[in-house]
Amino acid sequence: MSKIPCTSSFEESSGDLSDDSEDDSDDDEEEIQEDFLPLPPILPPDLDVEDPLVIDDWGFSAIATSVYQYAEDVLRKVWMNISWTVCHFHTLPQWLQDNDYILHGYRPPLQSFKRCLHSIFSVHTETGNIWTHLLGCIAFFGVGVFFLSYPTPELSHVDKAVFAAFFIGACFCLGLSAAFHTFLCHSEKAGRLFSKLDYCGISLLITGSFVPWLYYSFYCNFYQKIVYLSVVLVLGLTTVIVSLWPRFGEPKFRFLRAGNFLAFGLSGLVPAFHYAFSNSWALAVSQAGMQWLILMGSLYVIGTMFYALRIPERFWPGKFDIWFQSHQIFHCFVVAAAFVHYHGITEMVQYRVSVGECQFL
Structure with a gap:
């Protein structure tokens, strides 16, 4: 069965993102016919098929096994439409080369959204990246729908709204991340587009995470709450604008990307210290969930360091x-x-x- 090599045999699409859905079925039909003709021989070419004793000696179990294997390949081709093979880092076009410590298992440029979606169920360098955030997105969507739809008379519409900001930010971040890692190999233009959407999703998660924490921490301090929420929204918008910069997604700006989002996240230390000094550490823990805020920030920082320093693959390339x-x-x-x-x-x-x-004196 023929396979699309790492240097894709598709014609260059000059960055066109359309998937040509009208011609998709015809293309797939031609591709399948091309890949499955001629039919591979099931029996040895020198076998005398006229003699039933010879057939019996050769073994019908072997024939059945060969037929089964061929049928399995046909079904895999038709249902999964897998017509490509993984390739080495150095055979990729430059726009797909990001981490030179990851050596093998890359998808070639597929130039088809359908093939990119099918690749979710294949094993390659992006499989783990896709599913870690796709499952996370599904989980937060389910939790969010349950929380927002469950009847809770003690919570007002504003309470539900600030939680909705967090759930929306989480779902957009994780969902756009999964989409980026899925469609990254479509084409250079598609990769850049989904890369920008991925970075915008990170900004939305950080912004959405700040909203409920600031709202409840400064619940009884209206003006401080408004000021901090306004600053966070401005910073979030600024980060989105920076994320849309065309060169922001290039590999050489890896530390700039990490630093940009890290700085945005660490800006939350200002209202956190403000609350702790204005009240006390005991109140910060009991009322403002400071311990969870610190744990969350620590997890983000540790994860970002793994990403920026490319640990562990930098120490064991190819492993x-x-x-x-x-x-x-x-x-x-x-x-x-x-x-x-x-x-x-x-x-x-x-x-x-x-x-x-709140009780005001």
Whole structure:
């Protein structure tokens, strides 16, 4: 069965992102016919098929096994449409070369959204990156729908709205990340587009995480709450704009990307210290969930360091091509940090409900 080599035999699409859905079925039909003709011989060419004793000696079990294997290949081709093979880092076009410590297992340029989607179920360098955040997105979507739709008379529409900001940010971040790692190999233009969307998703998660924490931490300090929320929204918008810079996604700006999002996340230390010094550490823990905020920030920082320093593959190139590479570890830390933050803000809203409205002297 013919396979698309690493140097793709597709004609260059000059960056066109359209998937030509109208001609897709015809193309697939031609491709399948081309790949499966002629039919490979099931019996040895020198076998006398006229003599039933010869057939019996050769063994019908062997014939059945050969037929089964061929049928399995046909079904795999038709249903999964897998017509490509993984390739080495140095055979990739420059726009697909990102981590030179990951040596083998890359998808070639597929130039088809359908093939990119099918590749989710194949094993390659992006498999772990896709599924870590795809499953995380599904989990947060389910938790968010349950939380927002569950009847809770003690929570107002504003309470639900600030939690919705967090769930939306988490789902967009994880979902756009999974989409980026899925469609990265479509074409250079598609890769750049989804890369920008991926970075915008990170900004949305950071912004959405700040909203409920600031809202409940400064619940009884209206002006401070408005100022901090306004600053966070401005910083989030600024980070989105920087993320849309065409050269932001280039490999040489890896540390700039990590530093940009790290700085945005660490800006939360300002309101955190403000709250702790204005009140006390005991109140910061009991009312503002400071311990969960610190744990969340630590997980983000640790995950970012794995990503920026490309640990562990930089020490053992080629050993973590498929599993446990730095980007997958980073993804796991992001999902864990988001769930830690969710736990923290649920404790904050429980405290707010238990003490009632603010008492002003």
